[in-house]
Amino acid sequence: MEGCEPRPLYRPLADREILLGVSGGIAAYKAADYLRKARALGAAVQVMMTRGATRFVSPMTFEALSGRPVYCDIFDSGLEGAMPHIELSRKADLFMVLPATANVLAKAAAGMADDLLLASLLCHTRPVLFFPSMNPSMFTNPATSANILKLRELGHEVVEPEAGETACGESGKGRLPDWPLVREAVLGHLSLKNLKGLKILVASGPTREPIDPVRFVSNRSSGKMGRALALVAARRGGEVTLVTGPVSMDIPPTIDVIDVETAKEMAGTVKELAGSADIIVMAAAVSDYMPEQALSQKLKKTSGKIALQLVPTEDILASLLKERRPGQIIIGFCAETENLYENSLKKLKKKPVDLLVANNVAMPGAGFDVETNKVMLINKDQERVDLPMLHKEEVAERIWDYVASRFIDT
Numbered sequence: 001m002e003g004c005e006p007r008p009l010y011r012p013l014a015d016r017e018i019l020l021g022v023s024g025g026i027a028a029y030k031a032a033d034y035l036r037k038a039r040a041l042g043a044a045v046q047v048m049m050t051r052g053a054t055r056f057v058s059p060m061t062f063e064a065l066s067g068r069p070v071y072c073d074i075f076d077s078g079l080e081g082a083m084p085h086i087e088l089s090r091k092a093d094l095f096m097v098l099p100a101t102a103n104v105l106a107k108a109a110a111g112m113a114d115d116l117l118l119a120s121l122l123c124h125t126r127p128v129l130f131f132p133s134m135n136p137s138m139f140t141n142p143a144t145s146a147n148i149l150k151l152r153e154l155g156h157e158v159v160e161p162e163a164g165e166t167a168c169g170e171s172g173k174g175r176l177p178d179w180p181l182v183r184e185a186v187l188g189h190l191s192l193k194n195l196k197g198l199k200i201l202v203a204s205g206p207t208r209e210p211i212d213p214v215r216f217v218s219n220r221s222s223g224k225m226g227r228a229l230a231l232v233a234a235r236r237g238g239e240v241t242l243v244t245g246p247v248s249m250d251i252p253p254t255i256d257v258i259d260v261e262t263a264k265e266m267a268g269t270v271k272e273l274a275g276s277a278d279i280i281v282m283a284a285a286v287s288d289y290m291p292e293q294a295l296s297q298k299l300k301k302t303s304g305k306i307a308l309q310l311v312p313t314e315d316i317l318a319s320l321l322k323e324r325r326p327g328q329i330i331i332g333f334c335a336e337t338e339n340l341y342e343n344s345l346k347k348l349k350k351k352p353v354d355l356l357v358a359n360n361v362a363m364p365g366a367g368f369d370v371e372t373n374k375v376m377l378i379n380k381d382q383e384r385v386d387l388p389m390l391h392k393e394e395v396a397e398r399i400w401d402y403v404a405s406r407f408i409d410t
């Protein structure tokens with residue numbers, strides 16, 4: 001029966017082998033937490049520690065969390081008959097160093113190999129992902145800046161630390177980023193870059209149309225589908241701007257976020273940004289109607305009936321299609337509660353977008369305010385692809401796969 005499929009988990013790191021190098025910084029304790037979170041996304045994680053790192057966190061902590069032995073010593077690895085620096089670095093789909101000390105950055109930039117982690121970095125044949133974390137004076141020291149530049153020139157990815165209060169009690173740039181940004185960096189590092197350099201505008205979430213200063217007309221959109229589309233596009237190299245109505249969600253700083261409230265604000269902002277966008281995704285649940293007049297004072301309670309006079313809001317998708325420039329790709333969303341395909345075709349006739357993503361929001365596990373969705377992709381030629389019930393980030397992956405394969409020359 002439709003809607004009774006098991007709810008899929010999102011495991012974008014399933015079957016991925018991560019080699020996690022931990023060096024001797026105060027943020028080494030966070031690596032233990034991040035390891036758990038990476039495993040929850042499906043990754044197998046092999047930990048390698050510097051001698052310095054073992055002074056901060058016991059290898060036993062990482063052994064328990066990874067379910068594997070932890071390697072610290074190039075001469076005494078416990079790996080039978082093997083050369084651990086070669087063996088471990090070759091197996092990895094992703095080699096990441098978190099936290100990366102100033103010392104490791106310097107030695108890696110110089111190509112030194114005087115411990116297991118450094119030797120393994122030299123053996124690894126793909127770009128490494130470094131997460132520097134240190135005292136702000138150490139980070140802004142020109143020697144560290146030069147080492148980071150060198151590592152980037154060598155093709156590695158170095159994620160900027162965050163500004164704020166560091167564990168040493170000082171304030172400045174040097175903090176290890178929180179998990180959402182680390183997760184995006186990891187997923188981005190492993191992603192195809194098939195949206196590289198494209199300017200992508202995603203409109204998402206509900207709008208609120210004021211009745212009076214405390215009440216509004218709105219809808220049940222959570223903005224989760226738009227957020228997923230924005231995150232996945234940024235991982236694939238897109239330059240993403242998310243215009244969102246009022247939602248309560250963390251959005252990692254890989255995305256530029258512009259907050260709006262009403263349909264009018266959403267229309268103004270989206271139209272202003274549309275001119276420079278290569279791809280526009282209208283995933284927002286924009287109110288179709290708004291109160292004719294918002295009262296300036298709170299409406300008083302009375303015993304009688306009251307009527308709310310509503311007037312239509314601007315149809316943003318229709319406006320975008322009118323102004324569309326050659327080559328611009330426009331993707332629309334269609335939320336229906338019945339006759340999904342037939343109603344979607346009617347919408348497509350009226351508004352000929354490149355791709356219409358239709359979802360039955362009445363189906364359990366699909367549509368508003370849930371983690372999953374079940375959608376149908378319909379293109380201009382009325383070709384239809386039915387996707388199964390998936391986590392919204394996976395739906396976003398399938399939508400971007402479709403867009404990249406059909407509309408983008410690579």
Ligand SMILES: Cc1cc2nc3c(=O)[nH]c(=O)nc-3n(C[C@H](O)[C@H](O)[C@H](O)COP(=O)(O)O)c2cc1C
Binds near residue numbers: 024050100101
């Ligand atoms: C309490 C303490 C905290 C430290 N925190 C950091 C840090 O956050 N980042 C860093 O680069 N170095 C830090 N250091 C210095 C490194 O531990 C030191 O440079 C060490 O040689 C690093 O060795 P490794 O890079 O081989 O792990 C800290 C040292 C101490 C004693």
